[in-house]
Amino acid sequence: MSKILYPSLRLGYILAPEQLVEPMIKIRAVMDQHSPAIDQATLARFLTEGYFLSHIKRMRKLYSDRREFFIEQFNKLLERLLHSASSGSWLALRRLATAERQTCR
Numbered sequence: 001m002s003k004i005l006y007p008s009l010r011l012g013y014i015l016a017p018e019q020l021v022e023p024m025i026k027i028r029a030v031m032d033q034h035s036p037a038i039d040q041a042t043l044a045r046f047l048t049e050g051y052f053l054s055h056i057k058r059m060r061k062l063y064s065d066r067r068e069f070f071i072e073q074f075n076k077l078l079e080r081l082l083h084s085a086s087s088g089s090w091l092a093l094r095r096l097a098t099a100e101r102q103t104c105r
Contacts, residue, residue: 005055011035011043 016024046052 009039009043011039013043013047 014024
């Protein structure tokens with residue numbers, strides 16, 4: 001959780017079978033101190049009310065847009081740098097860039 005939301009939050013969660021919940025709680029208590037109750041309650045509400053899923057969807061869109069912007073700018077830069085290159089070389093680079101874009105989707 002902390003890596004996705006905010007690094008200093010230091011919260012996470014585990015999906016476990018019912019019979020492992022109590023043993024995991026005990027292990028957690030021995031390993032380190034508990035996170036503040038207010039942080040835990042806030043995160044629980046964030047998850048159960050759907051804000052986390054909304055956050056993930058928003059971030060996917062944002063990073064997708066940034067990726068597309070980067071690809072566009074990179075292609076523009078390549079066009080300027082390789083303007084004097086032979087058309088065969090440029091065509092091969094364009095095909096690689098297009099294939100990469102389609103593979104990442």
